[in-house]
Amino acid sequence: DIVLTQSPATLSVTPGESVSLSCRASQGISTSIHWYQQKSNESPRLLIKYASQSISGIPSRFSGSGSGTDFTLSINRVESEDFSVYYCQQSYSLPRTFGGGTKLELK
Amino acid sequence: QVKLLQSGAALVKPGASVKMSCKASGYTFTDYWVSWVKQSHGKSLEWIGEIYPNSGATNFNEKFKGKATLTVDKSTSTAYMELSRLTSEDSAIYYCTRYDYGGYSHHYWGQGVMVTVSS
Numbered sequence: 001d002i003v004l005t006q007s008p009a010t011l012s013v014t015p016g017e018s019v020s021l022s023c024r025a026s027q028g029i030s031t032s033i034h035w036y037q038q039k040s041n042e043s044p045r046l047l048i049k050y051a052s053q054s055i056s057g058i059p060s061r062f063s064g065s066g067s068g069t070d071f072t073l074s075i076n077r078v079e080s081e082d083f084s085v086y087y088c089q090q091s092y093s094l095p096r097t098f099g100g101g102t103k104l105e106l107k
Numbered sequence: 108q109v110k111l112l113q114s115g116a117a118l119v120k121p122g123a124s125v126k127m128s129c130k131a132s133g134y135t136f137t138d139y140w141v142s143w144v145k146q147s148h149g150k151s152l153e154w155i156g157e158i159y160p161n162s163g164a165t166n167f168n169e170k171f172k173g174k175a176t177l178t179v180d181k182s183t184s185t186a187y188m189e190l191s192r193l194t195s196e197d198s199a200i201y202y203c204t205r206y207d208y209g210g211y212s213h214h215y216w217g218q219g220v221m222v223t224v225s226s
Contacts, residue, residue: 034212046213049210096142
């Protein structure tokens with residue numbers, strides 16, 4: 001199975017800061033990585049698909065990059081509504097796997 | 108708009124089974140895979156498996172083979188997942204999802220079903 005390692009586990013920031021969240025795959029997966037946001041007591045929400053493709057309705061401050069084994073989700077100027085948990089997921093091979101998550105919290 | 112409406116929370120006894128539903132609307136049900144994802148309390152997400160309603164074809168995470176059974180009812184655009192021989196490890200929230208067009212990102216999510224296994 002492909003293991004996705006997200007770092008850091010927790011990121012403490014103040015609103016207005018720009019941040020980068022990392023997701024590293026245990027083997028090369030091209031650009032078959034997707035990013036999700038999950039707020040407390042809600043279902044996850046798709047933010048970015050295939051490493052860098054935007055999703056309709058998602059604010060433009062969210063962007064993704066990377067290929068192979070290293071991927072990044074960037075949030076340009078964090079807003080208060082962005083404090084939540086972020087997951088990456090690979091669809092390169094079965095089973096489809098998720099990372100352990102990065103919690104973005106208020107400093 | 109695409110919606111996935113899941114059945115309500117379940118309290119079940121150890122050793123029993125539970126069957127949950129996911130009713131799809133807003134799109135052609137038979138055109139897209141439906142997947143199921145587990146989230147234990149405070150933990151990350153685990154992909155259980157997926158089913159293609161048009162043919163009934165399935166793919167499973169090996170970890171959930173023998174535990175989860177996936178079926179669909181095309182006449183009502185509803186997907187089902189049955190979990191058998193429940194233990195405390197099966198207490199979790201279970202989501203159904205639909206992939207994005209042409210790919211395997213989980214674009215649409217149901218609201219989740221909380222399953223509690225307790226005597």
